[in-house]
Amino acid sequence: xxxxxxxxxxxxxxPFSQAVRVGDVLYLSGVLGTKPGTLELVSGGIEAETxxxxxxxxxxxxxxxxxxxxxxxxxxxxSDMALWPAFNEVYLTYFxxxxxxxxxxxxxxxxxxxxxxxxxxxxxxxTS
Numbered sequence: 001x002x003x004x005x006x007x008x009x010x011x012x013x014x015p016f017s018q019a020v021r022v023g024d025v026l027y028l029s030g031v032l033g034t035k036p037g038t039l040e041l042v043s044g045g046i047e048a049e050t051x052x053x054x055x056x057x058x059x060x061x062x063x064x065x066x067x068x069x070x071x072x073x074x075x076x077x078x079s080d081m082a083l084w085p086a087f088n089e090v091y092l093t094y095f096x097x098x099x100x101x102x103x104x105x106x107x108x109x110x111x112x113x114x115x116x117x118x119x120x121x122x123x124x125x126x127t128s
Contacts, residue, residue, distance in 0.1 A: 006063055008037050019060055024126030026064055030077065030118040031056045032111070041115055046083045049116045050090040057121055058094070068094050070123040076105035077118040087117055 002021040009018040019028045033042050033049030034056065042052045061067055078087060084105070095101065101121070111118050 004064065006060075011037070012039060019064065021064070021125055024124060026061075026066065026070075026123045026125045028057060028060055028121045028123070030075075030112075030120040031060070032113060032115045032118055034113070039113060041113055046086045046116050047090055050087050053117055053119050054091065054094045057119060061123060064123075064125065066123050066125060069096065069099065070125065071095070071101045071121050072124055073122040074101045074103045075120040076103060077108050077111060077120075078105065079108060079111055079116045081105075081107040083116060091119075 003017045004019040004021060004026075005017055016029050019026050021027075031053050033052035034040060035042055035052070036056070036059070042048045057071075058068060061070065076087065076091075078084060092100075
């Protein structure tokens with residue numbers, strides 16, 4: 001196992017690893033739509049938070065030599081399931097329509113920092 005935290009992630013002092021690699025799988029912790037290098041959520045509602053969440057996921061993937069095409073599973077947590085359609089409009093732009101990750105989603109009674117969305121991913125980090 002390899003526990004992964006970029007210098008920027010370490011500086012935030014969060015009580016979890018940014019990602020953990022086990023064999024050929026990179027497990028990303030839940031990601032919020034925070035401004036890079038901060039714990040502050042972007043403003044602009046679900047679309048803006050989803051976009052920033054996906055960009056933050058992309059940064060972790062890139063730091064580990066991967067891209068969205070390596071993602072095979074996502075777990076989506078929404079503060080309100082009524083946000084589902086707006087979330088999907090943004091989320092779908094990050095993946096090839098023929099290679100969408102497997103996905104689960106649920107509504108919550110609250111997310112960290114008052115976020116509207118949190119996304120957790122698993123990515124294939126092997127060679128084939």
